[in-house]
Amino acid sequence: MEIWQFCEQSMHPAWNNPGPTKVTIPNELCDPVIAHELYNRYLDEWMLGDELGYNIFVNEHHASANCMSVSCTLTLSILARQTKNARLLSLGVPIANRTDPYRVAEELAMIDVISKGRLEVGLVKASPFELAMSNQSPARIMDRYWEGHDLIVKAFTSREPFSWEGEFYQYRNINLWPRPYQQPMPPMWITASSAANGRKIAQLGYVCATFFNGKGTKMLFDAYREEYLKTHGHIAPPTRLAYLGMMVTGHNEAQVAERVAKMKVYLDVQPRTPKEWTNPPGYESIEGNVKALQVGKKGGRLNFGLPPNPSLEQMIDGGIFFAGTPDQIYNQIKKFSDSVGGIDHLLLLSQAGELSHAETVDSLTLFAKEVMPRLKALKSTHEVVTMAAE
């Protein structure tokens, strides 16, 4: 199992202000002096993680106190130069929100070359509220996504200039300089939560990552394994299935409880989204929206499907939060991984909410020393136990 260190680079001091923490939150609350300190603190934590044996995972959001990273590639371009060993995962670039996929391919290729081939390329659909800022349409978002994806893959792999006259993107001359360090292109990742999307990613042979999916993960991973075998004629290699949860550890249970309370604030702010942006028409399929309305649900999915104000036990049991002393946390992760048939890449939100720099450093260090070696020794086998009837 590979371990990835993730942090949203939040401006959590702004959360004390009531109201939404994204889209409409006034930027008066983004004190540039505090932002300066926080950005550099988060980068320092990743540089420590690089020394401790973590891989690095970054994301982006816009107009958000939950995440000040406005571009995966900006954050990664710093880390490409300042880290030495970690794999660098962008998860991801919201390509359906980008008007210029050629530029996306250029920036990613430059990071791959500077980092000597340490880039992993994640391309995501993005959260619904991101559309408020990108101004791109929620309608046909996946049609746009796939055209952008196809263009980026061709830009990575083509060794000659080419033109593109698609429905959404048109270019006279695409010619990627530099081309990626990794040939023919860096490993590709896509996020999913449903079995249908897992199958599509399996067909492409990409890494399938799922975020806070809890009990839904097994169905997704089973679909991926089955479809991978069917498409490629061999079982999926133990490098294809990724899961994101929260993680904090400590030297004793009292310390863990204190750290969990500071991290949990992060979960509490997730529902603070302007309601018109939780599920704009077109973002979900019509069938999905109809199913939700049939049971009286008029908004979008919030707070990772957890009950309101979940207990730590519910979060641990749900595979949302791995929290405990090193032995406890190893057992939680091992149990969850076994329950979904094996996780190859464990993505850990290891700083969130009000967890301080000192606490984050201590938790990351303790985990790296006591838990990581045991997890790295675990090897998944993605054998397909039962094939669905054809």
Add this chain to the structure above:
Amino acid sequence: MLMTALPDRVSVGGTTLEVLRKGRGQPLLFLHPGHGIDPADEFLEALAGKYRVIAPAHPGFGASQLPAGVTSVDDLAYFYLDFIEQEDLHDAVLVGASFGGWLAAELAIKGTGRFSKLVLLDSVGAKFGDREQREIKEILNTPIDDLPGVLFADPKAGVKKFGDLDFPSMTEAEITRFARNRESFLMFGWAPALFNPKLAARLHRIAIPSLVMWGEDDAVVPPAYGRAFAKAIPGATFAGIPHAGHYGYMEQPQAYASAVLRFLNG
């Protein structure tokens, strides 16, 4: 209500549309707003006393098919040009409400040869103000429970048009119509938000008598926007209706219908 199926079907170039046909006489093509069309609409019922009302569900709305490649209001306007030829409409009245008003204006600037009169009801589609002033309220992603309050002067009357928003008691077909209307409305109206930057400068081409009607309580596009719309169409008349919101013709159907009939008879 707005989630009820229309009774008739018509095929246009291989695309099946739902359509409501009512009344006899001179043809009147009605283009519906973004949230659909009620087959029991009282405004259309009143017009059908004097006119042959033809009210299709736009491609992508209700149960009407969406042909491949139809993704913009301009595409819809060209689709309706085919429809108008197929129906062989002459000397017809063109009426559009809200999003349908935008569509009617896009048709009229392409040529008014088939039409004798134009009626726009609380229309969107044009940009009159400066770049830092948003004239049309965001209604593409309005939270579902807020729709009646935004679209109607009287939210209690408005919610009836949406079946009290009591989705668990609706059929799957009705909910699908609602979800499909919202998605298609958003697709056609997304960016720029419910307007075509070129439309205002083209409205001068509308060379038929035109009536621009507005709900005085329209919270989506205020009456001042309606007056600007009327001013941009040569010789157009503006009329405000009290106690009417953006979907004013649904809540004050008799007032709207009487004013339209007076204009058409005049």
